């Protein structure tokens with residue numbers, strides 16, 4: 105992958121990315137975003153069915169592999185149905201996530217289709233992590249303090265209580 109640079113947005117030197125094989129479009133999976141997006145359905149029955157028996161797995165464990173598989177299978181299917189040659193995900197930008205675990209799921213989902221590839225670009229690099237925080241603060245985005253499922257909320261609260269910290273109250277914390 106080649107990276108070109110251009111100057112934009114508050115003087116930040118933003119890397120210009122080129123999708124592998126010089127493809128002209130990319131399907132980008134994201135678990136939340138304020139931009140124009142394609143809703144891939146909030147399918148919690150399917151999710152609970154898949155993670156049955158893994159409720160007590162720690163974050164980055166087997167439950168999360170199933171969780172990523174479900175999301176990327178849906179993304180790969182959409183890419184297949186709508187002629188996207190490549191898809192990627194923003195999930196790996198979080199330092200709490202295991203990049204290899206995410207990328208393995210992405211490649212596994214793409215391998216279901218002959219003409220769909222998964223791009224395992226590391227969004228944390230090139231200043232990506234700090235840029236994410238900068239934009240989140242500028243836009244005053246909601247700051248979720250746990251990964252997203254009921255089990256991650258339970259485990260984060262358990263840890264917080266062990267540290268004498270208050271339990272998470274959802275919907276009140278924003279970047280600023």
Ligand code: SF4
Nearest residue numbers: 168171251252253256
């Ligand atoms: S929401 Fe997060 S913690 Fe919960 S299973 Fe999915 S990746 Fe793991």
